Amino acid sequence: MAKITLDTLAHSYLADPKSPEDFALQELNHDWADGEAYALLGPSGCGKSTLLNIISGLLIPSHGRVLFDGKDVTHLPTADRNIAQVFQFPVVYDTMTVRENLAFPLKNRKLPQSEISDRVARVAKSIAMEDVLDRRAAGLTADAKQKISLGRGMVRDDVNALLFDEPLTVIDPHMKWELRTQLKQLHHDFGHTMIYVTHDQTEALTFADKVVVMYDGRVVQVGTPDELFERPAHTFVGYFIGSPGMNLFDARIEGTTAEIAGTRVDLGAGYRTKGGATKIGVRPEYICLGASGIPARVTRVEDVGRHKIIRLDMDGHQVAAIAGEGESVPDGGTHVQFAERGVNVYENEWRVPPEGGDGPLHTAREAA
Numbered sequence: 001m002a003k004i005t006l007d008t009l010a011h012s013y014l015a016d017p018k019s020p021e022d023f024a025l026q027e028l029n030h031d032w033a034d035g036e037a038y039a040l041l042g043p044s045g046c047g048k049s050t051l052l053n054i055i056s057g058l059l060i061p062s063h064g065r066v067l068f069d070g071k072d073v074t075h076l077p078t079a080d081r082n083i084a085q086v087f088q089f090p091v092v093y094d095t096m097t098v099r100e101n102l103a104f105p106l107k108n109r110k111l112p113q114s115e116i117s118d119r120v121a122r123v124a125k126s127i128a129m130e131d132v133l134d135r136r137a138a139g140l141t142a143d144a145k146q147k148i149s150l151g152r153g154m155v156r157d158d159v160n161a162l163l164f165d166e167p168l169t170v171i172d173p174h175m176k177w178e179l180r181t182q183l184k185q186l187h188h189d190f191g192h193t194m195i196y197v198t199h200d201q202t203e204a205l206t207f208a209d210k211v212v213v214m215y216d217g218r219v220v221q222v223g224t225p226d227e228l229f230e231r232p233a234h235t236f237v238g239y240f241i242g243s244p245g246m247n248l249f250d251a252r253i254e255g256t257t258a259e260i261a262g263t264r265v266d267l268g269a270g271y272r273t274k275g276g277a278t279k280i281g282v283r284p285e286y287i288c289l290g291a292s293g294i295p296a297r298v299t300r301v302e303d304v305g306r307h308k309i310i311r312l313d314m315d316g317h318q319v320a321a322i323a324g325e326g327e328s329v330p331d332g333g334t335h336v337q338f339a340e341r342g343v344n345v346y347e348n349e350w351r352v353p354p355e356g357g358d359g360p361l362h363t364a365r366e367a368a
């Protein structure tokens with residue numbers, strides 16, 4: 001395994017880029033720690049594939065360097081980077097059996113037969129394909145073939161990194177959860193450095209130790225799932241992650257209070273802003289309804305199983321709140337309050353920490 005360093009990396013597909021908009025990838029410095037599982041998450045067109053292709057060697061960046069354990073590999077072809085890749089669609093040898101497919105990368109490296117057998121058996125178990133090891137790949141479903149691709153990606157333990165590019169796209173929805181869990185287990189067992197590209201927040205948050213969130217060609221936050229939930233560094237992270245995403249309110253901030261829709265709200269801490277456009281971000285999990293606060297009207301209640309999503313109109317702004325299954329919901333006028341620990345302040349879309357620093361992180365499960 002290797003630590004992967006991106007050193008002042010940027011990429012433009014244009015020959016003579018002039019402005020930031022000409023870059024598919026804005027300048028980025030980042031270390032992918034050895035043995036850690038990362039998800040690279042963002043909407044279509046934000047630059048995920050560009051970044052992954054630079055790491056894998058399919059694309060040479062127009063600016064900056066890529067280092068594997070300190071060694072500059074920026075101009076090394078993919079074949080010389082010692083990485084395993086799993087793509088959106090299965091890449092298997094149809095004429096070979098499942099066993100031969102899984103063993104292929106090990107045979108290429110001339111490992112002893114007994115070790116090949118051991119490793120193939122272990123991976124086959126984790127992808128639940130022990131029963132079909134001697135079947136030819138040709139007759140298998142797309143799901144099964146993609147499981148072989150995943151297994152083949154993980155069969156070697158000497159790769160610098162494992163790169164996954166939306167690997168569960170062709171997998172049946174009920175299998176996705178199972179495969180994600182298996183991938184996590186494989187990471188636990190083998191300790192590969194993994195980078196998993198996806199636009200699906202559930203995939204990213206359940207798979208990764210750390211999620212790298214991209215937006216419009218830049219990395220806007222690298223954090224644990226709890227950090228992304230509790231302290232989104234950018235308003236984009238707030239509304240992209242979460243279901244529904246974070247509520248954002250234009251607010252005028254003065255000392256420890258904010259004025260939102262004509263009502264003063266106590267923020268519980270001071271925030272030093274510099275005159276930019278300020279907003280308050282509060283996740284639906286931290287919105288409480290009661291007799292005091294900002295006047296609002298319930299417009300719809302959606303029952304989504306374990307909880308209810310309450311849609312409100314607050315002075316023309318749409319607000320979402322989450323209530324427990326058994327909780328009663330006012331059916332007309334109410335007031336919106338914010339749980340203090342769920343308040344984030346933004347200036348020009350970037351988070352401003354409270355004066356005196358952030359307290360300990362809570363988790364979503366502890367939400368009010």
Ligand SMILES: Nc1ncnc2c1ncn2[C@@H]1O[C@H](COP(=O)(O)OP(=O)(O)OP(=O)(O)O)[C@@H](O)[C@H]1O
Binds near residue numbers: 043
């Ligand atoms: N070969 C190329 N030539 C020119 N522009 C490109 C090329 N490939 C990608 N782009 C542009 O670079 C930007 C980032 O694209 P990229 O494919 O990296 O995003 P992505 O997040 O992987 O999107 P998706 O999830 O749709 O694959 C987009 O504006 C895209 O149009």
